[in-house]
Amino acid sequence: MKIAVDFHIHTSLSPCADEDMTPNNIINMSMLKGLDAIGITDHNSAQNCKACLDVAKSKGIIVIPGMELQTKEEVHLICLFKGIDEVLSLQQLVYDQLPEKENNPKVFGRQLVFNEKDEAIGENKRMLITSTGLSLNEVFYEVEKREGIIIPAHVDRSSYSLIGTLGFLPEQLEIKTLEISRRCNINTFLEKYKYLKKHKFIQSSDAHRLGDILERENFIEVEEKTIDGIFRALR
Numbered sequence: 001m002k003i004a005v006d007f008h009i010h011t012s013l014s015p016c017a018d019e020d021m022t023p024n025n026i027i028n029m030s031m032l033k034g035l036d037a038i039g040i041t042d043h044n045s046a047q048n049c050k051a052c053l054d055v056a057k058s059k060g061i062i063v064i065p066g067m068e069l070q071t072k073e074e075v076h077l078i079c080l081f082k083g084i085d086e087v088l089s090l091q092q093l094v095y096d097q098l099p100e101k102e103n104n105p106k107v108f109g110r111q112l113v114f115n116e117k118d119e120a121i122g123e124n125k126r127m128l129i130t131s132t133g134l135s136l137n138e139v140f141y142e143v144e145k146r147e148g149i150i151i152p153a154h155v156d157r158s159s160y161s162l163i164g165t166l167g168f169l170p171e172q173l174e175i176k177t178l179e180i181s182r183r184c185n186i187n188t189f190l191e192k193y194k195y196l197k198k199h200k201f202i203q204s205s206d207a208h209r210l211g212d213i214l215e216r217e218n219f220i221e222v223e224e225k226t227i228d229g230i231f232r233a234l235r
Helices: 023-032 049-056 084-096 136-145 162-166 186-192 194-198 227-234
Strands: 002-009 037-043 062-070 076-080 112-114 120-123 149-152 177-181 200-204 219-221
Touching: 002 023, 002 062, 002 076, 002 200, 023 037, 023 049, 037 076, 049 062, 049 084, 062 084, 062 227, 076 136, 084 136, 136 149, 149 227, 186 194, 219 227
Parallel strands: 002 037, 037 062, 149 177, 177 200
Antiparallel strands: 002 219, 062 076, 076 149, 112 120
């Protein structure tokens, strides 16, 4: 069966996201737009994943906990997990590898943590929108150890993408699925990078505002509408 997905959505924990990107607003907007599954992927953090999972329990939409991790090479990777414990384990490693700098909310925006009632219960003071000290190889090792999936983010962009930064896909990395931006023409992109035709592609919103969350426009084929089914499809 085909399901409509958007695996790259930011909450207000990401400093560049609108403050109305709260758990209930995101889940309800995703349902209004007809999505079957979404990924919560804040910059270098997963602190709002649990609240989003709690909101979605009675809503009939699949929420995959994750984060958009920035490696020391300045590459953005979408890291998705089957459970909250796995993503929070990675989060602790990421926090240990972030530079000791505080976020400047006047420049980048606040980094808000919510509960399932959309109540702000904290503000992350770390500088989340920066590179960690983790290399590409280290991130792939740590995510695979936690049985997660890595999808290189917006590979069509010139900055903060695996291809834009390195110019190629490292052969030693187990990469099956790549993400392109919602406005990218996949046919034009593959004409330029013909060697990527053997890979699977998804388009995501990289939503920082509610209106940017995808409609029913990006689909994947799954055997069953579950997180396990989604992970099998992406692999």
